[in-house]
Structures are given as structure tokens and as C-alpha cells.
Amino acid sequence: MSHNTFGQLFRVTTWGESHGPALGCVVDGCPPGIPLEAAEIQQWLDLRKPGTSRFVTQRREPDEVRILSGVFGDARTSGQVTTGAPISLMIDNLDQRSRDYSDIATAFRPGHADYPYFAKYGVRDYRGGGRSSARETAARVAAGAIARKVLGEGVRIRAALVQLGKLKIDPGRWDWAETRNNPFWAPDAEAAARWESYLDELRKDLTSVGAVVEVHAEGVPAGWGAQLYGKLDAELAAALMSINAAKGVEIGEGFASAELTGQQNADEMRMGEDGPLFLSNHAGGVLGGISTGQTVIAKVAFKPTSSIPTPRRSLNETGEEIEVRTTGRHDPCVAIRAAPVVEAMTACVLADAFLRHRAQTGGGAFVPGQDGRR
């Protein structure tokens, strides 16, 4: 991970500011011959885009993606396929409301990147947060859509909001289908209902709240990942922690594993009909940095939206003590729109791990009791 690029072989470079003319990314290293239409990317962007419920920012952006390179189709191909060349994706910014930014041009909004960006760079595009705006995550979602195509249908990546403030979902009511039925990506309809009234209350209190997103990647075969510093869980941790407002990452049991005993934690194995079976998944599908064939499970903690209408004490660039109060279009909980971003980052990390695994080993995995790679 270097500046604005991540991935070793499946490489994503994003660019763009909240209020610049456009944002986008270049996805390099994609295998050739994969069917790819803009609409396939668009479907994921539509799940992230703003303005879809009263609980998210009302900024109006169609987030329409264009593929500028790296695909080709003619009479011989059925539709458009990747060519192995870099895929350049662009999304225009349309709703960069022209307004007076003099109130925030020099202010450091508490909880935002304003102060460290000033300290590091001296100059910054303060309009809408500039480069540090969560708007950048649209590029991640677009790249993730391509990663899903690389992984194919065998790998299924789904995320859900499992905790909003102190209100957790009931795991017993987990229903993936439900995540599309409420504006929160909640897998539990009852939780969604409670969150709705809770968020209304928060808004009245002129505040915001944090949340936790959980992601499951099913179908990841055993063997993906690498040794000590290219570990699958280490790369997932980096990718997920790089999402705006993320403050914690867990793999499998995560912090709960600190309270487990060795007996409780280590997942036992038996032989199933189709190969090894684990009797539990405390590991979250990764041991020694390498996938076990179980579902890869991670959680990401998001801090509350820092932009709130309640005045907070701060400084400006000239060192004056000021009060900052953020009005305007902001999500009361940034994590509400984070689920598709978490999915996308997971997809990109897995696509990269898949290619790296194929590089070092030729692909496939050894199966107990069978000869050679399968």
C-alpha cells in the first residue's frame, strides 16, 4: 500500500476530491478475457450512492461510472471483455454545490483530517473534505466490482451492519436478504426498526453515532494468502482500516478471542464428504495468514460522523481558537453506507490474494488424502 494505490498484482489506484470535476480509479493487473460492462459496476455503485434514504447525505450524485480503457468488444466477443490492460474508471462529480467555503477554509473540523492534512501538506482542498472525503469510497466500490468478476461466482462477499451505537442485531435473526430491505444494511429487520427511531432521536440531539460492519466471504478456497507480511488477514486489516472513519478490525473472534481458552478457540476438524470440515470458525477462515477454506469473516468498527451541528472547540490555520459547527448534508452515521465499501475492499484483497496464490503455486490446493493439487 503506497499513497493512493493498493494491491500487489490486482492494483487499484484511486484519485479525486469531493468537489473536483470527477473521481475515479485505475485497476491494473486484471486478468484478460473477463466480460465486463459498465452496468455491472454500476449496480454496486447504486447500492452506495448518496440520497437513497433520509438517513444518508442528501447530496445528489448519480455516480454514473464510465469505463475509459482496458475493455474491448467486437463481433467475435460476446459483449465487452477485459484485455489485461489497465481499466480506467471515472465518475463525474455533479452536485459540488457552489457555495462560500470561507467558514471552513481555514478551520480544523474536530475528528476530521483537516489538521493533519494542513500539518503535512500546508495546502489542502477543503471543499467538502477534498481528498479525505468519504466520496472517495465510490472509487473503491467500482474497483471492487471488477474484483468480484475476477473472483467469479464461486466467491460470495456480503456485508451487514451488525451494531449501531450500542444497539446490536440479534445474530439469531440474521437474514442476508434483509440487508436490502432497510436503509441500514441490517440483516435483522427488528434491529433496523429500532435503529430507525434511534437515528431520528440522534438527529434531534444534533449528534451522530458509530457502528460496526461485518463481512463474510464465502467460497474462498484453502491456500490463499502468504507468509508473514503478506498474510491474508494482515492485508484485510490494512484494506479495511484504510476506509474512512474505520478505527478497528477483527478477524473471526477478534477481541473476543482474548477471553477464550485454547480448547474453546481452536477449530477442530473432521473429514467431510467433500474434504476437510471444521467444527467451528473462531479463526474467521484464516490461520497462519492463509485461508482455511472456511468463510472469511471480518468486522470493522466505524467512529461516529465527525460533522455534527453541535458546536465543538477547535483551531484554525492562523492558530485562533474557534468553534466549529457543521451544517449541511451529512450522514448521521457514516457506517450506514460503509457496507458496500467493506465488501469492495474485501473483494479487492481476495482478488489480489487469488492472483498471488496462482503465481506462486500455479493455483489449487492440496487436499488431505489426495495426491497433487486440486
Next chain:
Amino acid sequence: MSHNTFGQLFRVTTWGESHGPALGCVVDGCPPGIPLEAAEIQQWLDLRKPGTSRFVTQRREPDEVRILSGVFGDARTSGQVTTGAPISLMIDNLDQRSRDYSDIATAFRPGHADYPYFAKYGVRDYRGGGRSSARETAARVAAGAIARKVLGEGVRIRAALVQLGKLKIDPGRWDWAETRNNPFWAPDAEAAARWESYLDELRKDLTSVGAVVEVHAEGVPAGWGAQLYGKLDAELAAALMSINAAKGVEIGEGFASAELTGQQNADEMRMGEDGPLFLSNHAGGVLGGISTGQTVIAKVAFKPTSSIPTPRRSLNETGEEIEVRTTGRHDPCVAIRAAPVVEAMTACVLADAFLRHRAQTGGGAFVPGQDGRR
């Protein structure tokens, strides 16, 4: 992070297996002219080395490090200094007890990397866990000692064990000096006493337990880190999650931030005598991926030692269902010796961030109310 290398400019490549002739690392990209003697590295290795208390593995390894390259001294230098060339460090393995490994040669020990290593590589050095042994962390600690020298005395990195199983320290009794007075790196003497009897009990129960380590890096100036995928917290997350047995990483409030409101979470600022002051540090010293000048704080959750004397169900390479029971020299809680490793990884990430910051900006930071970089 690629295979067994991490860092972009301060680059650490480790090598070696638990029961091979030696282990070590190559530290490349180190600035020249830094005084560096083997003893300075040794002091940190001595804090990690096995056999120092009855709560850790009794394997007897002096862990004596040799510097094979990258330093030079003559009459004109006072002692030995780095030359800017790669620094090769080597530690001999002395206590690789020659024994019969036929019991684990083909078995997959639950909770260990055995199965995914088999699946991925087909062949593995099973003696003592081979490459996936925590013994590799000696190389991390050695590299971290050099990273500390790069950072200089202005940056102070200290870690402590703050939770063992369900038993947490009392933050009100936090005393860094105490971490060297007990075998657990506990900053709270009372907690250490409780942990001692708790671990004795665990041992009787033939089990193990997980723990949480917290690290503080004081003196990190504002401005270190990079944009979206080179974020300081993302790189810390990767580095800490890459430590053996790590399952979770938090920056600042971490998962607790999910329960905070915007008012509670965003750290307010006032002007101090020496520059900006934050009135709290929920952020853990990082905003937008860039250091704020506050103490950088992270936590790492470690799972319980997977090697336990209680039999667990598993498979072997031929697909047979077996029971695995680990006897021999094992830490009842791997995290007991993890604190120096967490410190070392933090030091390496910070040294890399320091060099990258200096590259892009020339070093220093803008200070509110003052002109130019300081």
C-alpha cells in the same frame, strides 16, 4: 507487504524456521550515519527471549544477534555506524531439540497454520511449526531495534499487556515502570499478581488463554502517514495483524468508538504554549491516516496458544481423523511475550512513515499561526 517483506522505504525481510540452523532479517533503506552496536539490538531481544519466567516456553535460546553487514567503524567514527547498506542480522537456533517428529509430521494441529500451509505448499517444515513459529518474531524485534534508532529518542514506544483472558488491568493504576517488574508486561502490579495465579490454574486445566496488548508511541509529530492506502493506521493494522496469533487491531477507541456519539468522539482542540493541544485522544493519534502529534495508541488482540495438552479432534495429511495433544515447551499465553514484538512492529511502521514523510515533504510540519514548515 509482500510475502516476507514489509515497509516501503524502511524495509524488513525476515527468514528462518523454528528448527533450522538460524533465523534473521535484512533491514534495507536505513539512513546512514546512525550509531548501531549489536548490544543495542540485543537489549530488546533479551526482553523477548524464551525461558525467562515459568510462564513462558522453557526452550533455551540465548538469541544472540550478529550484525553481518551494513555497519562500519574505524578510527574516525566513534564506534560503529550504519552505512546505508542493507543490515543483515542473524540469530542462531541452538535449542532445536533433536527429537522424533513423527507424531506431528503429518498432523494438522488445531488453531495452527499446519493445515493451510499443507493446502497451499504441499510440503512444510513441521518441526516446531517451521516458518509459522512465533520464533520468527525474534527477527521482528531485532529489526524494531534498528527502527528505534532511526526514530531517535524523541519517539518513545512502549507496550503493555492490558488484558489476560477476562482479567483486565485497572487503567487508574497504569505505571509503565511496572511492566519490567513482572513477567507479563503488566503496567498494573495488582493485575500481574492476579494473572499469576490465574495462569497457574489454566496450566492445571491443561489449557491456555488469549490476551490484549496496548502500545503507545509518544513523540510522533503531526504529519506522518499518507493518503488513502498508505494511511498510518492502515499500515499499523497490517503490521500488528501480521504478528502470530493476532486476531484484532484497534486504533484509539477502536471498537468502543462505535458506541460513541459525534460529540464524545471528536477530539477538541485548543492552542497550547507549544502549539495545538487536543483535549482528548479518542482518535489514537491518527486522523485521515496521518498523525496528529498526539500519542499514537493501538491495541492488539491475541488468541490463546493453540498448542495445549488437551486432546483435540483433527485430521492428518492422509485425511485420517486423529486426536492431537501438544506436549512440550509452550507459552500458556502467547501474548505474554508479544509486547516487545508489538513495540517492534510499531517502531518499524513509524520509521517507514518518517522516511516517507521526509521524502514527500522534506520533513517537518506546518504549525497553525506560523509560516512554513517547522
Next chain:
Amino acid sequence: MSHNTFGQLFRVTTWGESHGPALGCVVDGCPPGIPLEAAEIQQWLDLRKPGTSRFVTQRREPDEVRILSGVFGDARTSGQVTTGAPISLMIDNLDQRSRDYSDIATAFRPGHADYPYFAKYGVRDYRGGGRSSARETAARVAAGAIARKVLGEGVRIRAALVQLGKLKIDPGRWDWAETRNNPFWAPDAEAAARWESYLDELRKDLTSVGAVVEVHAEGVPAGWGAQLYGKLDAELAAALMSINAAKGVEIGEGFASAELTGQQNADEMRMGEDGPLFLSNHAGGVLGGISTGQTVIAKVAFKPTSSIPTPRRSLNETGEEIEVRTTGRHDPCVAIRAAPVVEAMTACVLADAFLRHRAQTGGGAFVPGQDGRR
């Protein structure tokens, strides 16, 4: 160098095909606070753009560049400056003549990338050479313009065509100003005149020819570059060899040094008023992979344009033996427009070396007889 990205800290990722909607690049890692207007990039693109003389392709492309991100200006900045965020540059393709490509859709044009692209990727955008078209070099030139700004006015990078076919310039008549007075970038007016009639002759003979470009980077201080695999000359070699049609790279004396004796080759030193002086520059400004403070000099050999109107024997994708004859808009000598590309690649490599040097050492260099870095 990875796929379509080069540079370690000053990183350039290019994208786009000859006949796609646009091409461009993302320049990441640029220091902040550098004034940068599109016009400053445009001036270099105008030197490379097609259609400027009868000796180059008549494709009509204004090659107008847009800066989509990474710069910002307001009342406090004088004009627009870099912010340290990724700079996305885009150039629309306007003259992708819509025509029937059925003649080349499946043919492998001799000397082109058609066959290996087919072998590797299976599918390829054959329109105008697709990704392998020299049109991609526009993105390099744009990135190079930013690299020049990073290097500042102290470093001056100029290239010239020094050989066309067998016709070499007379070094005694070398005049940099002359390179802008003829369509060949010849530093020797007489050579330019001869080349003009020679190229007319070649065109009548329905053929093309190769050429050699020489680049000088003046003002590079001693100390840039790195040890064995990050050597300044090794990175220059890669960057220059990556230009379309390049087949050879020399540093300083290059292949001629094979014929020199030790006395002749080693540049002697004396003390000048402003520091060390070399009495010759056979080394081309690089020793041990690190700049010496002398002018960095490299040469690049370009093969003749492969697209010629004379029929050549080849195959197509179905394995049929065919004849290929290229009509249409092609440069009779690709190297005629290569000089600005060679300059740009040199600038990018030097900008990267500058940042890496500053990272590892803090910048500056030791001077004989003086204490500390200057």
C-alpha cells in the same frame, strides 16, 4: 515497475488505448505546494503531438490535457498548487478515425506487439495498436512535465536526435537551440537538412528507419540513486527501454566503454572553486548507481517504424499465412517524436530518485573538505 506503473515514490500509472475515448495517467506521491497549471503540462505535450510536420503521423490530435485532481487554488494561493494528492491527467482521443479494421483485426503486423499480445491475453484492442500504440507516450510526457516541476529549475533535461539510420550528427556542431528549429530534434542544422532528404527518399522506398536519441540531465547533484538494484542507471535503463520501439540503452560511453582502457575510461578529479571537478565524463554522471554531480547522459536506440507500406509475410489468429502491408498515418521514423518522451522518462526517474534520496538521507550531500551535509 509493475504492469502499467513506474516509480517508487513519484509514481506514474498510465492507462488508455489508441482508439479508446481517452488516455491519461495518475501521478501519485508528488510533493505538495508546487505551482502547477495545465498550460505547463500542455507545452510539453505540444512538442510531442502528432501532425506538426510532414515527417510525422498526420493523425490530428490537439492532445489537450485536463487536470482532474490533486491541485487546488484559492485566494490565498497564487494560482493552482499541488496538494500532495494523486494528480489525474486526461487527454481525449478525438481523431480515432472510424474505419473498417477487419484487415488487421486478426493479423499479426510484423515488428508489432500484435502476436505476443494475442498469445498472452487472447483478446486485444487492435484498433491503432490499442494499448501498445505509441500514443500512450502522451501520458508519459504529461507525467514528465510534473516531474520537471518537482525537480525545479536547477535540473535541466534536454534530448536530441543524434543519429537517423546511418547518418549521425556532428558533435562539434551541437547546438541545443537548434533542436527546436527542425522537425527532428536535431542539435545540428546540417544533419537535419540531410535527414530531410533522406526521409523523403525512404518514403519513396516505402520503408522506415531507426534512430538514436541522446538525453542530458544537467544539474543533478551528487548522491541521487541507490544501491545495487535501485541504481540510478538501472532505473533509467528500465524507464528508457520501456518506451515503445526502444531496443538499447547506454549510460555515458555505453558500448564504447568496452573498447576503452582503464586509463581512458576512469574520469579523473581535481578540486574546483565550487567543489570537486571531473576532468571528463565517460561515466555519464553515474558511478556505483549514484549520481556524481556531473551531467547524467544516456542514449536510447529506437528500431524503425514497423508499420510500412511494403508487404511483409505474417500470420493471423487462425494460423493462416498472410501478407501485411500497412497504409495510413505513420511516422517514417518513430524516434522523431521520441525526444520529448525520453526527456519525460528521464525527468520521472530523477524526480523519484530525488524523493528517495531525501527520504534516506534528509537530502543534500557531503562535500570533500567540508563538514556535514550541504
Next chain:
Amino acid sequence: MSHNTFGQLFRVTTWGESHGPALGCVVDGCPPGIPLEAAEIQQWLDLRKPGTSRFVTQRREPDEVRILSGVFGDARTSGQVTTGAPISLMIDNLDQRSRDYSDIATAFRPGHADYPYFAKYGVRDYRGGGRSSARETAARVAAGAIARKVLGEGVRIRAALVQLGKLKIDPGRWDWAETRNNPFWAPDAEAAARWESYLDELRKDLTSVGAVVEVHAEGVPAGWGAQLYGKLDAELAAALMSINAAKGVEIGEGFASAELTGQQNADEMRMGEDGPLFLSNHAGGVLGGISTGQTVIAKVAFKPTSSIPTPRRSLNETGEEIEVRTTGRHDPCVAIRAAPVVEAMTACVLADAFLRHRAQTGGGAFVPGQDGRR
């Protein structure tokens, strides 16, 4: 290429100084399951080692390599195989003659890295050239031996000295077997005889001379390499230019291609029994940065040994004007021992290209007239 590491997936990190205790390398990313004994590496080191003829340095080094990690063997494997873990190789320095270095401790030997190392680092290990000594190439040769195993027997890499000073071999007498019959790696016995007397003469004249090495990699399938900045020829250029004393690199016709016409240069194709056939190989086996299936051919120009017994004018670290005259153990032509190094670097670049190709495409290549990858 970063500092002292090269390769993206097959990664080689070298370390060590001429007169330190040892030198070595870590080879990371090697596929698992490849038989690898120290003797297989040793055979290549023996071809490079000093003291084997009167035309090379008389330093006595057995150059015995030890494999410290990354391999494993037990009753089930036939011998030792790679495990996919980093392979650490070490070669002890035995003949670091303890002598008085005060004459060169502060002097800048002309043509050497002394001055730029001083300028960049301030401090340097001047004993025998320290890090910039050609002794480092032993580590390259060791890594190359592993790369050959990764490539397998299908790829054959051989280098020869084709020019010594102005004396070239006669290509018509090219006989690979001959390269092992003379101390120069000459493929032409008559040339070797002439070189012998020429070198004796040079020695009397207290001087040295440069040379050219040519390398052929046969059996490289079509499709290896990557797009614009990961081109196979660009990476070869960097790898070969990174060898000590290298000043020029050519692919295929190289600089001669500048003098060819389009008809002469572009290699025509016909259909052979086993697939496409090229009727010539001016391209040197690479088009568009990707291998064509023909033999990959490159040439490297080496400058004359800079260490000569004839006094040359120079400076020292205090800025005094001095004369430098090098006595002691030095090759009169460094390139004499360069052939195995050129082979090794070519092998490493190809091994990396092979793994990267397998990553992006799954391996294999499309063949005209056949469906799917073969």
C-alpha cells in the same frame, strides 16, 4: 527495484560487503516443492569464483554457499525441496586480507563508487570497495541458481563474452561448449587465444579493458512480460544495468536496429509444424515488452576495471588533490567473470516474469488456429 531488492514476485534481496564476515541473499516468493540442494547452487558459484585463472583476481574464496532456510526434506521427500518460505543463502568471506587501508580510506578511486558513496552516505566501508564491490555478484549468482530451478529445464540460459576491448569473436565460429574451455567464456576458441595474449599485453601496460557479454535464453514461451512499465525487456535492462561496471544494454539488434529499415528489422512469420515460426530474430525475442517465443537475446557492455596500477589524479575526503594507484588483486577485465552474473540476472528476471504471467493469465498462451490457452 528498491535499494537492494529486485523482482516483484520472485524477490531477491542481497546484503554484504567485500570485507565483512559474509555476504548473502534472501530469495522470497519461490514456488514450493522444487528440489534444491546446496550443491546445485554451488555449481554456478564455482563458475564465477575468483582465483580460477591468471586473468582474474587471485583473492582466494571458496565461495561455499549454505542454505539457512526455506528448504525441507524428510523420509517422504526425495532429498530437500523448497517450502515456499524465504530461502536465505550465506557465503562466508574468508580471504578479507587484514591489511592497512589508510591509503584508500579517504581516497576516491577514479571510476569507482567511492566519491558518490561518500557524497550520499558520508560514511562508507572502504575495505575492498565495501558494498560496491563486485563480490556482491556472488549473491546474484546464487539467487540465479534458484531462478533456474523455478524455470525448469525447458528454459536454457547461456552467456558468452563476445568482445574484449576492440577484439570481437567471429559469430560464425560460435560454439557454446567452447565457453567452458577458456577462462573468458569465449564461444570462439580463436578469439580466446587472441584475448589471452592481448590481456598479457594490457597487464604489462598496467591497464585494463572493457568487454561485451551476450546472453541467450532459449525456450521462453510466448506471453511472458507485462505492459508498458513491466515490460520484459525493460526489466532485463534494469537487471543487467544493475550489474557492477555495466554501461549499456541491448535487446536483439539493439543499437544496430537504429540503422535498419523497416523491411530489414521486422521479423516475418510463417506457420511451422509446432506453431508460429519467425524467419529472423532482430527483436531479440521481445515485442511490445512481451516474449514472442523466440530466444531472448541481450547484450551488456562493461567498462574496463577501474582499479589499475597506473596513477590517476583524484581527490580525498578532505578535498586534497591526490594520485591514486591501485595495486593488489584485481581482474584486468571485470567482464571476464561477468557471464555467470549476466546469466543469473536473466534467470531471475525470467522467473519473476513466469510467475507474474501465471498470476495474471493462469499460465500458457494462445496459439494461432487453436482454441484456448495451451
